[in-house]
Amino acid sequence: MHGMGRYRRTALALAVGLVLAGCGSDDGGRGAEPTAGTRTVEHASGTTEIEGAPERVVVLDTGELDSVLALGVTPVGSVRTAVSDELPGYIQDAGVDPADIANVGTISEPDLEAIAALEPDLILSNMVRHADIYEQLAAIAPTVFAASVGEAWKDNLRLAGEALDRAEEAEELLAEYEQRAGEVGELYGDPAATEVSMVRFLDGSAVRLYGVGSFIGAVLADVGFARPELQRTQETFVEVSPENISQADGDLVFSAAYGADGQTAAGQITAGGLWQGIPAVQEGRAFEVDDDRWFLAIGPLGAGLVLDDLEEVAGRLQG
Incomplete structure (x- = not known):
C-alpha cells in the first residue's frame, strides 16, 4: 500500500515548497524568513513569547515531527522511538534527509544536553510525554506544549503552525485533508x-x-x-x-x-x-499496514498516507 494519492501529493508538494523556500537562510534552518516582532503563543503549559519565525526547531514526539515537516520546516533535532534509532521512512517523501535531523534521545528520555547543544529557537512537545521537564526545556529555548496527543492532531498542527508563524499553511493542509477524507469515504x-x-x-x-x-x-x-x-x-x-x-x-x-x-x-x-x-x-x-503511517505519524503527512492506503483497499475490494 504505497501509492501516492492526491491529498498526499498536495500535502507533500506544499511541504517541499515551504522547505525549499527557506533553504537560503544563513544559519542552516529551513523555515521561512522571520516576521518582525515578538508573538505570544498560548499553549497547555502557559504562554510563550516567540521572536519571528523559528528556524532551529527541536521536536520531542512523532506528532510534532510530522506537523513541522508538513509545514515545511526541517527540525534540527528530534527524538527517536524506543524501538528504533531511525526516523520514520516516510519523511523522505517530504524532501527531507533524515541524516539532517540530529538525534536528541528518545521520546521517554530526551537528552537535554543534546537539545541545548543545538541552540534551538523553539522546542515543541506535549504534556502527555514531557510535562515533568517543561521548565528545563523552557530554560533552553521557547517551548510550546500541546495538551494531548492522538485524536487532537489537528489542534496540535494548528498550534505548531502558530508557533512557527505558519498558521495559514496549517489551515491549508487541514482543508486539503478534509476534502480528501470525504472523497475516500465515497x-x-x-x-x-x-x-x-x-x-x-x-x-x-x-x-x-x-x-x-x-x-x-x-x-x-x-x-x-x-x-x-x-x-x-x-x-x-x-x-x-x-x-x-x-x-x-x-x-x-x-x-x-x-x-x-x-x-x-x-x-x-x-x-x-x-x-x-x-x-x-x-x-x-x-x-x-505500516505502523509508521497508521499509528506513529500522528500528523497531516501520516493522515494523508492512511487515506492513500484506504483508497488502495477500496480498489482491491471493488476489483
Missing part, C-alpha cells in the same frame, strides 16, 4: 455501514485495539467509518490478550506491528487458529 459507498477494526501488536504478546480517541480513530471518523463496539471508546486503545484476539473482528480489519522484527508476536498470532478464524480474515477483508 469510495466505500456508505462508510458508516462499515465497521473498521484497528489492531496493533507490540513487544511480546501485547495486543491493542485502537479506539475513536486515537489518531487513527480520528482519521477513520473523518472518512465516515463506523467502529466495532469494543473500539467505540474515547480511550486511545483497549488491550486484549492473544486468547481473545477474535474480538478484533470487523467488516474491515487493519493490523500493524510496533517493534523490530521478531520482537512482537504478530506473526505467531496471525498464523494461529483464533486469528485465522476471524470472518474478515477468512473473507480477505483483513490487511496488514
Whole structure:
C-alpha cells in the first residue's frame, strides 16, 4: 500500500515548497524568513513569547515531527522511538534527509544536553510525554506544549503552525485533508455501514485495539467509518490478550506491528487458529499496514498516507 494519492501529493508538494523556500537562510534552518516582532503563543503549559519565525526547531514526539515537516520546516533535532534509532521512512517523501535531523534521545528520555547543544529557537512537545521537564526545556529555548496527543492532531498542527508563524499553511493542509477524507469515504459507498477494526501488536504478546480517541480513530471518523463496539471508546486503545484476539473482528480489519522484527508476536498470532478464524480474515477483508503511517505519524503527512492506503483497499475490494 504505497501509492501516492492526491491529498498526499498536495500535502507533500506544499511541504517541499515551504522547505525549499527557506533553504537560503544563513544559519542552516529551513523555515521561512522571520516576521518582525515578538508573538505570544498560548499553549497547555502557559504562554510563550516567540521572536519571528523559528528556524532551529527541536521536536520531542512523532506528532510534532510530522506537523513541522508538513509545514515545511526541517527540525534540527528530534527524538527517536524506543524501538528504533531511525526516523520514520516516510519523511523522505517530504524532501527531507533524515541524516539532517540530529538525534536528541528518545521520546521517554530526551537528552537535554543534546537539545541545548543545538541552540534551538523553539522546542515543541506535549504534556502527555514531557510535562515533568517543561521548565528545563523552557530554560533552553521557547517551548510550546500541546495538551494531548492522538485524536487532537489537528489542534496540535494548528498550534505548531502558530508557533512557527505558519498558521495559514496549517489551515491549508487541514482543508486539503478534509476534502480528501470525504472523497475516500465515497469510495466505500456508505462508510458508516462499515465497521473498521484497528489492531496493533507490540513487544511480546501485547495486543491493542485502537479506539475513536486515537489518531487513527480520528482519521477513520473523518472518512465516515463506523467502529466495532469494543473500539467505540474515547480511550486511545483497549488491550486484549492473544486468547481473545477474535474480538478484533470487523467488516474491515487493519493490523500493524510496533517493534523490530521478531520482537512482537504478530506473526505467531496471525498464523494461529483464533486469528485465522476471524470472518474478515477468512473473507480477505483483513490487511496488514505500516505502523509508521497508521499509528506513529500522528500528523497531516501520516493522515494523508492512511487515506492513500484506504483508497488502495477500496480498489482491491471493488476489483
